Amino acid sequence: MPLLSVQQINVFYGEVQALWGISFDVEKGEICTLIGSNGAGKTTSIKTVSGLLRPRAGSITFEGERIDTLPAHRVVERGIAQVPEGRRLWPEMSVEENLELGAYTKEARAKRKQTLARVYELFPRLAERRRQAAGTMSGGEQQMCAIGRGLMSLPKLLMLDEPSLGLAPKLVAEVFGIVREINQTGVTVLLVEQNVRHTLELATRAYVLETGRVALSGSGQELLNDPQVQSAYLGH
Amino acid sequence: MTVKERERQSTAAAATRRAGPGREALFAVGGAVLAAAILAIFGLTLPANSYLLFSGFLLFLFTTQSLAWNLVGGYGGQTSFGHATFYGIGAYTTALLQENAGLHPVLALLAGALGAAVFSVIWGYPLFRLRGFYFAIATIGIAEATRLVALSPLRELTGGASGFRMSTAGAGGRTSQYMTALALVLATFLTSYWVRNSKLGLGLFALNMDPEAAETLGVDTTRLKAISLALSAFIVGLTGGIYARAFLYINPNDVFAFSVSIAMVLMSVIGGVGTLIGPILGAVIYVVIQDQLGAAQITFRGQTFQFRDVQLGLYGLLLALIILFEPAGLVGLFQRVAGRFRRRGGTQAVAEQQALLRNETGDE
Numbered sequence: 095m096p097l098l099s100v101q102q103i104n105v106f107y108g109e110v111q112a113l114w115g116i117s118f119d120v121e122k123g124e125i126c127t128l129i130g131s132n133g134a135g136k137t138t139s140i141k142t143v144s145g146l147l148r149p150r151a152g153s154i155t156f157e158g159e160r161i162d163t164l165p166a167h168r169v170v171e172r173g174i175a176q177v178p179e180g181r182r183l184w185p186e187m188s189v190e191e192n193l194e195l196g197a198y199t200k201e202a203r204a205k206r207k208q209t210l211a212r213v214y215e216l217f218p219r220l221a222e223r224r225r226q227a228a229g230t231m232s233g234g235e236q237q238m239c240a241i242g243r244g245l246m247s248l249p250k251l252l253m254l255d256e257p258s259l260g261l262a263p264k265l266v267a268e269v270f271g272i273v274r275e276i277n278q279t280g281v282t283v284l285l286v287e288q289n290v291r292h293t294l295e296l297a298t299r300a301y302v303l304e305t306g307r308v309a310l311s312g313s314g315q316e317l318l319n320d321p322q323v324q325s326a327y328l329g330h
Numbered sequence: 331m332t333v334k335e336r337e338r339q340s341t342a343a344a345a346t347r348r349a350g351p352g353r354e355a356l357f358a359v360g361g362a363v364l365a366a367a368i369l370a371i372f373g374l375t376l377p378a379n380s381y382l383l384f385s386g387f388l389l390f391l392f393t394t395q396s397l398a399w400n401l402v403g404g405y406g407g408q409t410s411f412g413h414a415t416f417y418g419i420g421a422y423t424t425a426l427l428q429e430n431a432g433l434h435p436v437l438a439l440l441a442g443a444l445g446a447a448v449f450s451v452i453w454g455y456p457l458f459r460l461r462g463f464y465f466a467i468a469t470i471g472i473a474e475a476t477r478l479v480a481l482s483p484l485r486e487l488t489g490g491a492s493g494f495r496m497s498t499a500g501a502g503g504r505t506s507q508y509m510t511a512l513a514l515v516l517a518t519f520l521t522s523y524w525v526r527n528s529k530l531g532l533g534l535f536a537l538n539m540d541p542e543a544a545e546t547l548g549v550d551t552t553r554l555k556a557i558s559l560a561l562s563a564f565i566v567g568l569t570g571g572i573y574a575r576a577f578l579y580i581n582p583n584d585v586f587a588f589s590v591s592i593a594m595v596l597m598s599v600i601g602g603v604g605t606l607i608g609p610i611l612g613a614v615i616y617v618v619i620q621d622q623l624g625a626a627q628i629t630f631r632g633q634t635f636q637f638r639d640v641q642l643g644l645y646g647l648l649l650a651l652i653i654l655f656e657p658a659g660l661v662g663l664f665q666r667v668a669g670r671f672r673r674r675g676g677t678q679a680v681a682e683q684q685a686l687l688r689n690e691t692g693d694e
Contacts, residue, residue, distance in 0.1 A: 144546050146545065146546060167549055177546075184536060184540065186539075187535070195533075195544070198549050200548050247548060
């Protein structure tokens with residue numbers, strides 16, 4: 095049984111349909127990725143899983159239980175964390191307060207001291223800047239803070255929406271390294287990216303979304319070698 | 331309110347929050363207790379019929395309301411123009427239970443506060459689905475509807491337009507009223523301080539600035555808003571009951587008045603919405619203005635204008651000016667002035683840090 099199973103979901107913004115019968119599975123322990131161009135439905139898919147949007151049809155199950163009717167704050171309690179596009183930190187709050195907000199659920203809050211220590215171990219820069227207002231840090235540091243905040247809820251599944259967006263190439267590589275590191279500690283990862291090459295090299299499984307539908311799927315390596323993917327996304 | 335204004339306003343709120351516990355806690359709690367003790371001793375030295383004693387009583391009630399409004403309107407950013415409902419329900423529940431049912435005054439007071447809190451949950455839950463302006467407008471509707479219901483359909487109970495008179499038994503002297511209100515304002519300040527540093531406060535600040543992000547981190551935004559509104563309503567309900575017991579006469583047109591709601595918004599906004607001290611500063615200014623200008627009038631081209639007739643318009647103008655130029659109110663103004671003095675030494679450090687950041691992150 096997959097950890098997360100999305101089956102045939104239709105999602106609308108008002109009357110405009112954004113997702114057309116999208117299905118994908120995320121197996122425990124893997125790095126799964128959704129790739130595709132702007133407007134393909136990647137962020138919409140993630141937001142639907144996290145409970146910010148409701149599917150009009152289809153189902154989402156996590157560890158075998160339906161979660162598509164739960165409000166967002168209940169989905170977090172089940173063990174799904176979202177690192178949103180554009181980080182969405184509270185810029186005036188300190189780094190530590192932002193991280194503390196990540197551990198808002200009861201269970202996570204009880205263990206927040208240990209989790210915080212682990213996050214600081216993973217991101218030593220955040221420990222240095224713990225008292226600093228999050229908005230005054232560089233883009234890379236802010237992304238680390240957003241990822242750290244996601245980890246604070248002790249997720250089984252960490253969903254990252256475009257973590258490399260707007261970062262310098264050197265930092266992009268660093269972010270992908272961290273994603274791999276997090277995955278190796280046992281956290282399943284669902285990664286949404288426009289940076290197709292980096293992502294496919296990292297991913298166990300990948301889905302290509304086009305205009306709200308799943309166009310292709312396979313292992314990361316398979317898609318890297320796929321002529322369609324190569325011409326459309328890798329510029330061959 | 332535009333995003334930028336909201337940000338400025340939150341900056342002041344967050345900045346006061348970031349200072350953290352320890353020395354700040356000692357300063358806030360110790361300072362508040364000390365100030366209250368001094369005011370209490372001062373109150374004891376005043377004769378029972380002193381105007382100052384009475385003014386102090388009113389000031390404490392207004393400050394309490396301002397602090398209470400700030401819990402939901404400031405910390406949580408839910409601008410309520412309907413807090414008069416809590417004031418009115420507190421006043422009427424207390425008065426009716428004490429007068430008609432013969433309940434002990436303290437119990438009647440608590441029942442009034444509880445009634446206000448329950449009422450807040452009833453309209454809070456559906457209204458919290460609305461955001462920003464829509465929430466604010468809906469609260470005006472609720473408040474006016476409540477006033478009209480109290481005025482006419484419930485005439486038998488409330489006394490309608492002619493009001494409800496209480497017997498003088500158990501009213502207590504001016505000194506004891508002053509002390510009660512002082513104790514309440516101290517308790518409310520400490521509550522406000524505690525909320526700000528609690529998990530509840532953290533969640534409220536978070537949902538104020540970015541409700542969607544808060545929700546995805548496990549913050550039950552609707553529940554938090556409802557809790558803060560109920561807490562706020564409870565405290566405002568207490569002030570209603572205390573008011574009723576002090577004046578022995580209440581009227582739906584007074585206690586459910588729109589101006590009561592507006593006053594709470596104004597005091598917080600003048601002082602600095604979302605800050606700890608702002609609502610107190612705002613209340614002092616508001617009470618002084620009311621006291622000094624309450625009976626004022628000016629004659630312009632043969633026409634006489636009473637302050638009380640045009641005050642809503644003037645306050646509206648003031649509200650607009652503050653939101654336009656200094657959304658963080660007096661506290662924001664003080665911080666800006668203090669920052670200007672401090673900046674001289676700070677500029678270079680900031681520039682160095684920025685240069686360092688640029689080197690590290692490449693072209694960002």
